[in-house]
Amino acid sequence: MDAIAQGEWDIIIVGAGSAGCALAWRLSADPRLRVLVVEAGGTDRRLFVQMPLGYGKLFHDPRVNWCFRAEPDPGLAGVADHWPRGRLLGGSSSINAMVWIRGHPGDYEDWAEAAGSFWGWPEALAAFRALEDWEGGADEWHGTGGPLHVSTGARDPHPLVRRAIAAAQAAGLPFNPDFNGASLEGVGFYPMTIRGGRRNSAARAFLRPAMRRGRVAVMTRAQATRLLWDGHRCTGVEVVRRGRILHLRAAREVVLSAGAVGTPQILMLSGVGDGAALAALGLPVLHHNPQVGRNLCDHQGLNYTWRMRVPTYNQVLRPWWGKGLAGARWLLSGRGPLAFSINHGGGFFRTDPGRNRPNMQLYIQAFSTLIPRAGERPVLSPDPFPGMSLGLSNCRPTSRGEIALRTPDPLAPPRITVNALSSDEDIREMLDGVRMLRRIAAQPPFAEVVAEELRPGPAVATEEALVADIRARSGTVYHPSCTARMGRDPARSVLAPDLTVRGVEGLRVADASAFPTLPGGNTNAPAILVGWKAGDLILSRRAA
Structure with a gap:
């Protein structure tokens, strides 16, 4: 050295x-x-x-x-x-x-306006196509052979992720097979920087x-x-x-x-x-x-969480033997719940149809962590009951x-x-966003396997209570x-x-x-x- x-x-x-x-x-x-x-x-x-x-x-x-x-x-x-x-x-x-x-x-046209055409969408798309090795194959939106392998994310989803996607479609969001393709808007499986079951x-x-x-x-x-x-x-x-x-x-x-x-x-x-x-x-x-x-x-985000009538990843990853089996499966085959992000699905939607692009991001998580261990983000120690979360974050906050x-x-x-x-606009967007979460959860593909809403709970219903909950439970999405x-x-x-x-x-x-x-x-x-x-x-x- x-x-x-x-x-x-x-x-x-x-x-x-x-x-x-x-x-x-x-x-x-x-x-x-x-x-x-x-x-x-x-x-x-x-x-x-x-x-x-x-x-x-x-x-x-x-x-x-x-x-x-x-x-x-x-x-x-x-x-x-x-x-x-x-x-x-x-x-x-x-x-x-x-x-x-x-x-x-x-977003990149905003960059071009601020810093010149070198940072605009045509140049950005050309760079992404050059640097990526897209699992789905080359087309007008994607390249192959670049140094960064990106997986489609559609492999081995939890059944509840599919249900949540179906519920979001029933709530009016289109299915999107490729968030980095022709459109960002809609709901589907997230592409991930995962190769062969490894980060x-x-x-x-x-x-x-x-x-x-x-x-x-x-x-x-x-x-x-x-x-x-x-x-x-x-x-x-x-x-x-x-x-x-x-x-x-x-x-x-x-x-x-x-x-x-x-x-x-x-x-x-x-x-x-x-x-x-x-x-x-x-x-x-x-x-x-x-x-x-x-x-x-x-970006600021929060989760709404439900107790489910059917098993979630909580039942797989909570017990020591479940962790052990999942770990062995990952080591031997590069598959199973440990081989993915917990945000296996999600999407983008507009809280106002008059907007020219989506302003909210959706996250689908077939697990819950309402009872965390002190000092630990408990993704591998979820709740001792079947829980599931839908989350969101604001896409273009005005707070600085x-x-x-x-x-x-x-x-x-x-x-x-x-x-x-800190801006009224950001709070209004978040308020509209959490109402959309409940709208999704009320659709039959999701509602028929829900036992109860745990966070924030059905008693939190007025605008004042919803805003107080947003402030109390939101945080950075990093x-x-x-x-x-x-x-x-x-x-x-x-x-x-x-x-x-x-x-x-x-x-x-x-x-x-x-x-x-x-x-x-x-x-x-x-x-x-x-x-x-x-x-x-x-x-x-x-x-x-």
């Missing part, structure tokens, strides 16, 4: 998450480039990382998870929400629910193949603390590794891929941010940009938060102020974005459209913090897209 620390690098990527891994893959195609990826966490070669449903065991595990805690939030009834983010090779793609949703084409993280799909090319080196257990400068030019990064401070030098540029929390934190620690706030903490101000850390967007420094200590977590559900957003307007962005940081040289950002706006769906696919297209830019393509 000393050889890596003392090596000469053209490009240093800070963070081996979704975008950083995709970028490393792209850059490894150029034999002239010497690339170093610096990751604060360790290996992804862990049982519960590789096991798709094992992510429940990683939810509070500080060995692989930053385990951030947001500020107490009035919009969430004063709760200080838990914010898991991946701290290992693959980043959050190694601990997420593996649902692969690109987003609505209109197909960004580390597995992109980083390890890049390393095998011999042009990309990786340093783990190395937390970036600040950027190094020669005047206003970034020349490297300072990291702490096993108690030692190391200075790593990049001849060409540094790319921050530390995520929507880590990237603005590193920028501010390095003197790029709101000048007054940095000076108040005794930090030098290299470039004043109050947009750094601002514009935090995230902020990432800010608490202290100049680079090893201290930043302050995360979400301001969740899609923080936009905290160092790109754009053509310098007054409203941190990055230029080519992902370079305004006001300095030799520094770029490639991760979800760069999103101009939050896409209406899961964010792993858009984050990987940003990393992939950052490779285009570095390998001499230019944003329009």
Whole structure:
């Protein structure tokens, strides 16, 4: 590892998450480039990382998870929400629910409006087709042969998932066989980043193949603390590794891929941010940009839960012998309940038919976790009765938060102020959304196997009570974005459209913090897209 620390690098990527891994893959195609990826966490070669449903065991595990805690939030009834983010090779793609949703084409047209046609839907679709290996075969929407295998998700669903899909159809939603195809709207089975019954993280799909090319080196257990400068030019990064401070030098540029929390934190620690706030903490101000850390967007969601008359995954995964049988089946065949995300089905719908695109995402879970163990996300320890949940999250919230420094200590977590559900529009959407959940549950394919509604319960019926329940039980669905957003307007962005940081040289950002706006769906696919297209830019393509 000393050889890596003392090596000469053209490009240093800070963070081996979704975008950083995709970028490393792209850059490894150029034999002239010497690339170093610096990751604060360790290996992804862990049982519960590789096991798709094992992510429940990683939810509070500080060995692989930053385990951030947001500020107490009035919009969430004063709760200080838990914010898991991946701290290992693959980043959050190694601990997420593996649902692969690109987003609505209109989301990328919003990006094009903010940052130019390079980020619009035609370019995004071409990139997705290039990077994917779609299990369903190549067509006008999908490619095959790319580094990232994506499964259709239609294999071995629980019978109750099929019932919930049928109920959603009875409630008026069309069946959608492919959420990344001609339309996003409707209900069906979620495509997943799973290959051969194992999680197909960004580390597995992109980083390890890049390393095998011999042009990309990786340093783990190395937390970036600040950027190094020669005047206003970034020349490297300072990291702490096993108690030692190391200075790593990049001849060409540094790319921050530390995520929507880590990237603005590193920028501010390095003197790029709101000048007054940095000076108040005794930090030098290299470039004043109050947009750094601002514009935090995230999807908020909650579940409605029912006791069922028929068995759910609770009866399979609650007893020790059930876990053992499911584990043996997964190890031997790569199949069974442990081989999938618990969100096996779901979809997208509009709470108002006048909207031009879906504004709510639906999740179907053939299990329930109303009786959690302390300190654990109990996906593998569900309730001792047959329970099932339908969940939702808002696609395009209008509420905005902020990432800010608490202290100049680079090893201290930043302050995360979400301001969740702080706008009337967001509350109205959520209220309309939960009414749709009950409408789905009232349809015969679902209602005929329901014993009772457990959460929030039939007594919660008035608008006031429903809103109080939304605030009391909602929380992040783990899609923080936009905290160092790109754009053509310098007054409203941190990055230029080519992902370079305004006001300095030799520094770029490639991760979800760069999103101009939050896409209406899961964010792993858009984050990987940003990393992939950052490779285009570095390998001499230019944003329009």
